[in-house]
Amino acid sequence: MSLFRQLQKRQEDQRPIRVAVIGAGKFGTMFLAQALRLPGVHVVGIADLNVQVAKSNLALAGWPDEQYSASSLNAAIQSGQTYVVDDANLLIGAPVVDLVVECTGNPIVAVDHVMAAFRNGKPVVSATVEADALCGAALAQKAREHGVVYSMAYGDQPALVCELVDWARTCGFEVAAAGRGHKWKPEYRFSTPETVWDHWGLTPEQAERGRLNPKMFNSFLDGTKPAIESAAIANACGLDAPSEGLLFPSGSIDDLPNQMRPVQEGGVLEGHGMVEVQNCLDADGDQIGYDIRMGVFVCVKAVTDYQKHCLEEYKVRTDDSGIYMCAYKRWHLIGLELGMSVANVGLRGESTGTADSFRADVIAVAKRDLVPGEMLDGEGGYTVAGQLRPSAISVPAGLLPLGLAGGVKVLRPVKADQPLTYEDVEVDTSLTAYQLRRSAEAMLSV
Template identity: 65%
Template sequence: MNLYRQLLERGERDDPIRIGMIGAGKFGTMFLAQALRLPGIHLIGVVDLVPDNALSNMELVGWSAEQVCQSSLAEAARTGRTYIGDDWEALVACPQIDIVIECTGNPVAAVRHCLRAFEEGKDVINVTVEADAFCGVGLSRRAASSGVKYSMAYGDQPALACELVDWARTCGFKVVAAGRGHKWLPHYRQSTPDTVWDHWGLTREQAERGRLNPKMFNAFLDGSKPAIESAAIANAAGLDAPENGLLFPPGGIDDIPNLMRPKSEGGVLERKGMVEVASCLTRDGSQIPHDIRKGVWVCFEGDTEYLRNCFEEYKVVTDESGRYMCNYKRWHLIGLELAYSVASLALRDEATGVPAEFRADVAAIAKRDLAPGELLDGEGGFTVSGGLVPAARSLKQGLLPLGLAHGIRLVRAVKAGSPVRWEDVDPAIDNEAFRLRKEIEGLHLSDGNEEVR
């Protein structure tokens, strides 16, 4: 509980944590808003495909011209200013930078950036959870083999959920389920960037004011992002994906202990040790009070009479049997919380969540009937959404991971609601993300073990 004090000390002795960031979209801009306020951190460089957009976003959140340097990374490192440019390779090679924040939201590019940063001896905080979902265990292994750290991003829901799981287990509780909240109705699965604001809860004017990307926000609405983040939670926290995908049971915070318990005991889970997502809407579209839409939760059990008595004595909310309880964080603040990962990684040498297993995957599911020759446009787009599946089944059935379902052409028709398989797409794929994914698939055990560890 002394990270801030340590940041102050780093600032006082002029030895800041030196970081670089790739991508300055919404998440990155939220971090930029906080970076100005933090002692002991020097953001040496920000690179973006369009540097003028990065500069505009920095101005939006209060950066002055005097704080920005456009000459070189070396000059920024020497003067305490922040370089703006478009050369990510120069940024990850910069000798003064200790930590690289990958913040592009592009999973294929993110894998490339992470791998190069590892080679350059940099720790990486990966905001692009889309990459983590389909090859996170490969990234964490590559980081370890390079002698550096790989971390999920605090502020995003997976890292916060993993923190709750770790809290419960460290306290001695058995974790029954963990996950996040969401606004969900089944027909949202067909939503596109053209319809997202009709359902999200913001007007188009509010979305434009916040410079919000409709495709990215549609990835949340259509169920892709909940699947992606549930996979990240499962793979980092050692939990399992439901056999038939996420159920999105409707319920508020106090409903979680009843919902997130095994079916045999009145809940929705196939068994203990699962990930799931709670919806803030009833099936008729009514808002549920005291919802967990923007937060995360962990459900754990009092598996002895003494623990159950303690629950009762301290008046905590449990399921109707008194056995299951949840803890939660109702809100996540996205990039506004990212500095916690920076401080934890640099000062404690501890990642804020790291994938250790391959238990869950996210398959690309056709939003409509797709014809041969069509080009897939990835998460949040017009062609596919993401569906959570157990990793073993995904590999056995040859399912195309959502993270690679962008810019790939179909060679076979796929019916609406059906998963896209490797055999359905043009096999001429060759990039770092594809190769790393195939490396992970090659580690799958063929002796009946349903986990890739």
Template identity: 55%
Template structure:
């Protein structure tokens, strides 16, 4: 990627910095800001957040000098190479000279709306908001391509890093057997709520509050929802078909990846090759897995013949007993600190760091407990539902409600614990723009995928 630096240096010499707008100044956005100010030629023109003071605090925390983000307007920021802080995302998207929009709100409906505005104004989009990508990514990526702009997953987040490893394997001529990431998982985590979440992290509520940690967000990491969302993004970006049961979260360390993550007929735990899975850093009895991959990503690939199997052995690759399956893994990811890679790739080379190509994976809402008629669902990481990965064909056939739309809607009937919530089970707004686009994607892109 040396040419990214060279391309950016050329833009600097020409007096044409790469101009970027950031929407959402949460943890991911703040980490991006911490590095963006160190990339010469990358100009963050504006940061839009519903709470501008939170954005100012984020910039202060990220080490920005106050005079750098004291611009009185977007026009002044563009003129003087400074940064404007405000709460008007549409104005930021429409600002003259903006080339790339980074959407980092984490709110699915907001992410969809911002993405569509960016496409309308011919801005490239880096979609940090993987919740929006899991909900409507295949549709949004197609709409962007039709408009001649790039829609990209966010480098530093696990889906884009996994997509990079899958691309490496396929470009080398290997069959991709499985791709995914690690996490901390035990089956009862699916019932975790924002009230119980800190116990599992070994924190008190007071410690979490002092660190500015959002209990619902952290609970989505724990209860399996975030893993499901990220694996849907990977499935759709890498043309990998989810297993019928979704994710099994098998305990597995890095040395056992080729053994555990191979098809059942070969002695592994996968229902089929060419899929996604998340491995747990905990054994089912709670003991830590040896050499776990809790923070990392991986791809398992297969040797096509005896010669390549012999090469695997000669060069020290860890394989299964047959010598056929091996794995490439990365033990960590750096979230927003790595996001400049996406911004530069998209803005300078018009290349995405992964993007949804088909509607293969979906994330549906599942009841955490028995729900009564008239309850209000509180979405990802909440008290009522968690997200489960399903093959898109199965979720649509079932009439399942996407987790990205399971927010602030009322149940119409009792739903037992563990049951998938269906569209017919809730009172949803049929004319809501995001609902209409989602239903359109279900009708059109699923048909294409099945052909």
């Protein structure tokens, strides 16, 4: 509980953590909105393919013009300002950079950035959770081989769940389930960027004001992002994925203890130690009160009578058996909270969540009938959505990971609502992301 004091000390000693941010989209801008308020942290460089848009986002986030006017990295170091450039590798390879924050959101590009950082001996905080779902276990192994830290981004839900699971286990509880909330109707899995705002509950004007990317937000709505984040949680926390995908049980926070237990005990789970997503809409599509839509939870089980009695004595809300309880964080603030990862990695050399295994996977499922010759448009688009599966099922079946389903040609017809396989598409096998994905798949047989 001393991170802020340690940051203050770094500021006093004039030894700030020098950070390079790759990608100045929504997540990156949210972090940058906070970065000027963090003692002991100096964002020395920002890389984005569109420098003018990046600078516009900095202005939107409240940065004064002079703060991002440095003409070079050296000038940024001398002045305390920030250098904005379109070349990520220039920042990643710079000796003055202590830590790389990757937040492009593109798993193929992100893997290249992460691996370049490792080769340059730099730790990485990755907000591109898509890369974790695709090949996180292999990336974590590469980080260990290079002697650096690879971390999920605090503020995104997977890292917040990792924190809750770590709390539970460190306290001596058994973790029954963990996950996040969502707004879900089964028909949302067919949503496109054209339909997202009505479903999401925003007007086009609100979306434009916030410079919100309809494809990115559609990936939340159509179930892709919940699947991606659930896979990251499972792989970092040693939890299992449901065999037929997420169930999205409807309920409030107070319903979680009864729901997040095995079916044979009255819950919805296949077994103990699962990931799941709770739905904030009831069967009629109406909003449920006191929901966890924007938050995260862990459900724990009292494994001794003494634990159970303590829960009763301290008036903990439990399931009807008195042995399951839920701890939660109702809100997550995305990039506004990323300072926690920067501080943990930069000061302690400790991640805020890393894949330890490849237990859960996100597969590409057709949103409509697909025909040979057309191109898949990846996460949040018009052609495919991501669904969660156990890796032990998806890998032997040759199912196509969602992370490789962008910009690839369809070779065979695929019916709507059917999973795609590697054989259905033309994948570029020269991609580093593809090769690391195959390395992650090989871990299942070890």
